[in-house]
Amino acid sequence: xxxxxxxxxxxxxxxxxxxxxxxxxxxxxxxxxxxxxxxxxxxxxxxxxxxxxxxxxxxxxxxxxxxxxxxxxxxxxxxxxxxxxxxxxxxxxxxxxxxxxxxxxxx
Amino acid sequence: xxxxxxxxxxxxxxxxxxxxxxxxxxxxxxxxxxxxxxxxxxxxxxxxxxxxxxxxxxxxxxxxxxxxxxxxxxxxxxxxxxxxxxxxxxxxxxxxxxxxxxxxxxxxxxxxxxxxxxxxxxxxxxxxxxxxxxxxxxxxxxxx
Numbered sequence: 001x002x003x004x005x006x007x008x009x010x011x012x013x014x015x016x017x018x019x020x021x022x023x024x025x026x027x028x029x030x031x032x033x034x035x036x037x038x039x040x041x042x043x044x045x046x047x048x049x050x051x052x053x054x055x056x057x058x059x060x061x062x063x064x065x066x067x068x069x070x071x072x073x074x075x076x077x078x079x080x081x082x083x084x085x086x087x088x089x090x091x092x093x094x095x096x097x098x099x100x101x102x103x104x105x106x107x
Numbered sequence: 108x109x110x111x112x113x114x115x116x117x118x119x120x121x122x123x124x125x126x127x128x129x130x131x132x133x134x135x136x137x138x139x140x141x142x143x144x145x146x147x148x149x150x151x152x153x154x155x156x157x158x159x160x161x162x163x164x165x166x167x168x169x170x171x172x173x174x175x176x177x178x179x180x181x182x183x184x185x186x187x188x189x190x191x192x193x194x195x196x197x198x199x200x201x202x203x204x205x206x207x208x209x210x211x212x213x214x215x216x217x218x219x220x221x222x223x224x225x226x227x228x229x230x231x232x233x234x235x236x237x238x239x240x241x242x243x244x245x246x247x248x249x250x251x
Binding site: 065 | 121124146149153154161215219222
Protein backbone atom coordinates (compact mmCIF):
# COMPACT_ATOMS: atom_id res chain seq x y z
CA UNK A 1 0.00 0.00 0.00
CA UNK A 2 1.46 3.32 -1.10
CA UNK A 3 0.39 6.69 0.22
CA UNK A 4 0.95 9.95 -1.58
CA UNK A 5 -0.21 13.27 -0.25
CA UNK A 6 -0.37 16.65 -1.87
CA UNK A 7 -1.89 20.03 -1.07
CA UNK A 8 -4.48 21.35 -3.42
CA UNK A 9 -5.59 24.96 -3.37
CA UNK A 10 -9.27 25.01 -4.06
CA UNK A 11 -10.48 28.61 -4.18
CA UNK A 12 -10.08 29.87 -0.65
CA UNK A 13 -9.64 26.46 0.94
CA UNK A 14 -6.52 24.42 1.23
CA UNK A 15 -7.16 20.72 0.97
CA UNK A 16 -4.90 17.83 1.80
CA UNK A 17 -5.35 15.08 -0.76
CA UNK A 18 -4.28 11.63 0.43
CA UNK A 19 -4.05 9.16 -2.45
CA UNK A 20 -3.76 5.47 -1.69
CA UNK A 21 -2.50 2.79 -4.05
CA UNK A 22 -2.71 -0.97 -3.59
CA UNK A 23 -4.71 -3.40 -1.46
CA UNK A 24 -6.07 -2.09 1.82
CA UNK A 25 -6.32 -4.96 4.30
CA UNK A 26 -5.30 -5.76 7.87
CA UNK A 27 -1.73 -6.45 6.73
CA UNK A 28 -1.09 -2.82 5.78
CA UNK A 29 -3.61 -1.17 8.14
CA UNK A 30 -1.23 -0.26 10.95
CA UNK A 31 1.45 1.28 8.72
CA UNK A 32 -1.18 3.16 6.79
CA UNK A 33 -2.72 4.48 9.99
CA UNK A 34 0.62 5.82 11.22
CA UNK A 35 1.41 7.42 7.88
CA UNK A 36 -1.98 9.11 7.52
CA UNK A 37 -2.02 10.27 11.14
CA UNK A 38 1.35 11.96 10.81
CA UNK A 39 0.16 13.77 7.65
CA UNK A 40 -3.12 14.79 9.26
CA UNK A 41 -1.47 16.01 12.46
CA UNK A 42 1.21 18.13 10.82
CA UNK A 43 -1.02 20.07 8.43
CA UNK A 44 -3.21 23.04 9.24
CA UNK A 45 -5.69 22.10 6.50
CA UNK A 46 -9.30 21.65 7.49
CA UNK A 47 -10.36 19.70 4.44
CA UNK A 48 -9.07 16.22 3.74
CA UNK A 49 -9.70 14.20 0.62
CA UNK A 50 -9.10 10.48 0.64
CA UNK A 51 -8.57 9.40 -2.95
CA UNK A 52 -9.19 5.67 -3.36
CA UNK A 53 -9.03 5.53 -7.16
CA UNK A 54 -5.99 3.26 -7.08
CA UNK A 55 -7.18 0.99 -4.27
CA UNK A 56 -7.83 -2.35 -5.96
CA UNK A 57 -9.08 -4.16 -2.86
CA UNK A 58 -10.45 -3.19 0.52
CA UNK A 59 -12.04 -5.18 3.33
CA UNK A 60 -13.43 -4.22 6.74
CA UNK A 61 -9.90 -3.59 8.07
CA UNK A 62 -9.83 -0.70 5.60
CA UNK A 63 -13.13 0.56 6.96
CA UNK A 64 -11.56 0.58 10.41
CA UNK A 65 -8.67 2.71 9.15
CA UNK A 66 -10.99 5.19 7.43
CA UNK A 67 -13.33 5.45 10.44
CA UNK A 68 -10.35 6.07 12.72
CA UNK A 69 -9.03 8.86 10.46
CA UNK A 70 -12.52 10.35 10.29
CA UNK A 71 -12.50 10.61 14.09
CA UNK A 72 -9.06 12.22 14.16
CA UNK A 73 -9.99 14.74 11.47
CA UNK A 74 -13.24 15.59 13.23
CA UNK A 75 -11.32 16.22 16.46
CA UNK A 76 -9.31 18.80 14.50
CA UNK A 77 -12.59 20.39 13.31
CA UNK A 78 -11.77 19.14 9.86
CA UNK A 79 -13.91 17.51 7.19
CA UNK A 80 -13.19 14.26 5.39
CA UNK A 81 -14.22 13.57 1.81
CA UNK A 82 -13.87 10.28 -0.04
CA UNK A 83 -13.46 9.99 -3.78
CA UNK A 84 -12.61 7.59 -6.54
CA UNK A 85 -13.61 4.26 -4.96
CA UNK A 86 -14.09 1.51 -7.54
CA UNK A 87 -17.32 -0.44 -7.60
CA UNK A 88 -16.26 -3.08 -5.11
CA UNK A 89 -14.61 -0.69 -2.69
CA UNK A 90 -17.62 1.60 -2.97
CA UNK A 91 -19.97 -1.26 -2.11
CA UNK A 92 -18.23 -1.98 1.18
CA UNK A 93 -18.07 1.74 1.99
CA UNK A 94 -21.81 2.07 1.37
CA UNK A 95 -22.53 -1.00 3.47
CA UNK A 96 -20.73 0.50 6.43
CA UNK A 97 -22.68 3.74 6.25
CA UNK A 98 -19.43 5.68 6.11
CA UNK A 99 -20.84 8.09 3.54
CA UNK A 100 -23.10 9.55 6.22
CA UNK A 101 -19.91 10.71 7.97
CA UNK A 102 -17.46 11.37 5.19
CA UNK A 103 -18.98 12.95 2.14
CA UNK A 104 -18.49 11.24 -1.18
CA UNK A 105 -17.14 13.36 -4.01
CA UNK A 106 -18.54 12.24 -7.35
CA UNK A 107 -16.44 12.71 -10.43
CA UNK B 108 -17.73 -29.09 -14.57
CA UNK B 109 -15.98 -31.73 -12.52
CA UNK B 110 -16.05 -31.38 -8.78
CA UNK B 111 -12.82 -30.16 -7.29
CA UNK B 112 -11.16 -29.35 -4.00
CA UNK B 113 -8.25 -27.40 -2.56
CA UNK B 114 -6.72 -27.80 0.89
CA UNK B 115 -3.99 -25.73 2.44
CA UNK B 116 -2.65 -24.59 5.76
CA UNK B 117 -0.65 -21.49 6.53
CA UNK B 118 0.52 -19.67 9.63
CA UNK B 119 -1.64 -16.84 10.97
CA UNK B 120 0.49 -14.02 9.58
CA UNK B 121 -1.05 -10.97 7.95
CA UNK B 122 1.06 -11.53 4.80
CA UNK B 123 -1.07 -14.61 4.20
CA UNK B 124 -4.34 -12.66 3.96
CA UNK B 125 -3.48 -11.69 0.38
CA UNK B 126 -2.27 -15.23 -0.32
CA UNK B 127 -5.54 -16.77 0.92
CA UNK B 128 -7.74 -14.50 -1.16
CA UNK B 129 -5.55 -15.01 -4.23
CA UNK B 130 -5.82 -18.80 -3.89
CA UNK B 131 -9.58 -18.58 -3.31
CA UNK B 132 -10.13 -16.48 -6.40
CA UNK B 133 -7.83 -18.65 -8.54
CA UNK B 134 -9.72 -21.75 -7.40
CA UNK B 135 -13.10 -20.12 -7.98
CA UNK B 136 -12.07 -19.01 -11.47
CA UNK B 137 -12.89 -22.44 -12.91
CA UNK B 138 -16.59 -21.73 -12.24
CA UNK B 139 -16.33 -18.81 -14.64
CA UNK B 140 -17.55 -16.21 -12.14
CA UNK B 141 -18.11 -12.55 -12.88
CA UNK B 142 -15.57 -9.98 -11.69
CA UNK B 143 -18.06 -8.98 -9.02
CA UNK B 144 -18.44 -12.56 -7.77
CA UNK B 145 -14.65 -12.95 -7.61
CA UNK B 146 -14.44 -9.73 -5.66
CA UNK B 147 -17.11 -10.95 -3.22
CA UNK B 148 -15.18 -14.18 -2.62
CA UNK B 149 -11.86 -12.39 -2.14
CA UNK B 150 -13.38 -10.00 0.36
CA UNK B 151 -15.20 -12.69 2.36
CA UNK B 152 -12.06 -14.87 2.55
CA UNK B 153 -10.00 -11.89 3.63
CA UNK B 154 -12.46 -11.21 6.47
CA UNK B 155 -12.49 -14.80 7.72
CA UNK B 156 -8.69 -15.15 7.63
CA UNK B 157 -8.20 -11.77 9.30
CA UNK B 158 -10.60 -12.82 12.09
CA UNK B 159 -8.61 -16.00 12.70
CA UNK B 160 -5.35 -14.05 12.84
CA UNK B 161 -6.50 -11.19 15.07
CA UNK B 162 -9.16 -12.78 17.23
CA UNK B 163 -8.57 -16.53 17.04
CA UNK B 164 -4.82 -16.51 17.48
CA UNK B 165 -4.19 -12.99 18.80
CA UNK B 166 -1.56 -12.59 16.05
CA UNK B 167 0.45 -15.66 17.06
CA UNK B 168 1.53 -17.50 13.89
CA UNK B 169 -0.42 -20.70 14.55
CA UNK B 170 -2.08 -22.77 11.84
CA UNK B 171 -5.06 -21.65 9.80
CA UNK B 172 -6.83 -24.35 7.77
CA UNK B 173 -8.27 -23.43 4.40
CA UNK B 174 -10.48 -25.90 2.53
CA UNK B 175 -12.36 -25.12 -0.64
CA UNK B 176 -14.73 -27.30 -2.63
CA UNK B 177 -16.53 -26.97 -5.92
CA UNK B 178 -19.67 -29.05 -6.25
CA UNK B 179 -21.55 -28.29 -9.45
CA UNK B 180 -22.01 -24.54 -9.52
CA UNK B 181 -21.41 -24.05 -5.83
CA UNK B 182 -18.22 -22.91 -4.16
CA UNK B 183 -17.75 -23.79 -0.51
CA UNK B 184 -14.91 -22.30 1.51
CA UNK B 185 -14.11 -23.34 5.05
CA UNK B 186 -11.68 -21.30 7.15
CA UNK B 187 -10.81 -22.89 10.48
CA UNK B 188 -8.58 -22.01 13.39
CA UNK B 189 -7.82 -23.70 16.69
CA UNK B 190 -7.71 -20.44 18.57
CA UNK B 191 -9.59 -18.94 21.46
CA UNK B 192 -13.07 -19.28 19.94
CA UNK B 193 -16.08 -16.99 20.19
CA UNK B 194 -18.15 -16.81 23.39
CA UNK B 195 -21.31 -15.44 21.80
CA UNK B 196 -21.56 -15.93 18.05
CA UNK B 197 -24.74 -13.87 17.66
CA UNK B 198 -23.12 -10.94 19.40
CA UNK B 199 -19.94 -11.32 17.34
CA UNK B 200 -22.03 -11.23 14.17
CA UNK B 201 -23.82 -8.02 15.12
CA UNK B 202 -22.81 -5.21 12.74
CA UNK B 203 -20.24 -2.83 14.26
CA UNK B 204 -19.71 -5.03 17.32
CA UNK B 205 -16.04 -5.58 18.09
CA UNK B 206 -14.15 -6.94 21.05
CA UNK B 207 -11.25 -4.69 20.07
CA UNK B 208 -12.60 -1.12 19.85
CA UNK B 209 -9.15 0.32 20.55
CA UNK B 210 -7.69 -1.67 17.69
CA UNK B 211 -9.66 0.38 15.14
CA UNK B 212 -11.59 -2.66 14.07
CA UNK B 213 -14.78 -1.73 12.26
CA UNK B 214 -16.79 -4.68 13.59
CA UNK B 215 -18.04 -5.37 10.07
CA UNK B 216 -16.22 -8.61 9.27
CA UNK B 217 -19.11 -11.07 9.64
CA UNK B 218 -21.56 -8.58 8.09
CA UNK B 219 -19.34 -8.39 5.02
CA UNK B 220 -19.10 -12.20 4.79
CA UNK B 221 -22.88 -12.43 5.11
CA UNK B 222 -23.52 -9.77 2.50
CA UNK B 223 -21.02 -11.05 -0.05
CA UNK B 224 -21.65 -14.80 0.14
CA UNK B 225 -24.92 -16.71 -0.27
CA UNK B 226 -24.68 -18.63 2.99
CA UNK B 227 -22.53 -18.29 6.09
CA UNK B 228 -22.23 -20.69 9.00
CA UNK B 229 -20.08 -20.04 12.04
CA UNK B 230 -19.37 -22.66 14.66
CA UNK B 231 -17.11 -22.02 17.60
CA UNK B 232 -16.10 -23.44 20.95
CA UNK B 233 -14.25 -21.30 23.48
CA UNK B 234 -10.60 -22.40 23.68
CA UNK B 235 -11.06 -24.89 20.81
CA UNK B 236 -11.42 -22.62 17.82
CA UNK B 237 -13.74 -21.32 15.16
CA UNK B 238 -14.90 -22.66 11.82
CA UNK B 239 -16.42 -20.37 9.21
CA UNK B 240 -18.18 -22.04 6.29
CA UNK B 241 -19.21 -19.92 3.34
CA UNK B 242 -21.13 -20.84 0.22
CA UNK B 243 -21.36 -18.98 -3.04
CA UNK B 244 -23.43 -20.11 -5.97
CA UNK B 245 -21.92 -18.96 -9.20
CA UNK B 246 -24.56 -18.06 -11.70
CA UNK B 247 -23.76 -19.78 -14.93
CA UNK B 248 -22.79 -17.55 -17.77
CA UNK B 249 -23.65 -19.13 -21.10
CA UNK B 250 -20.52 -20.81 -22.35
CA UNK B 251 -19.46 -19.95 -25.82
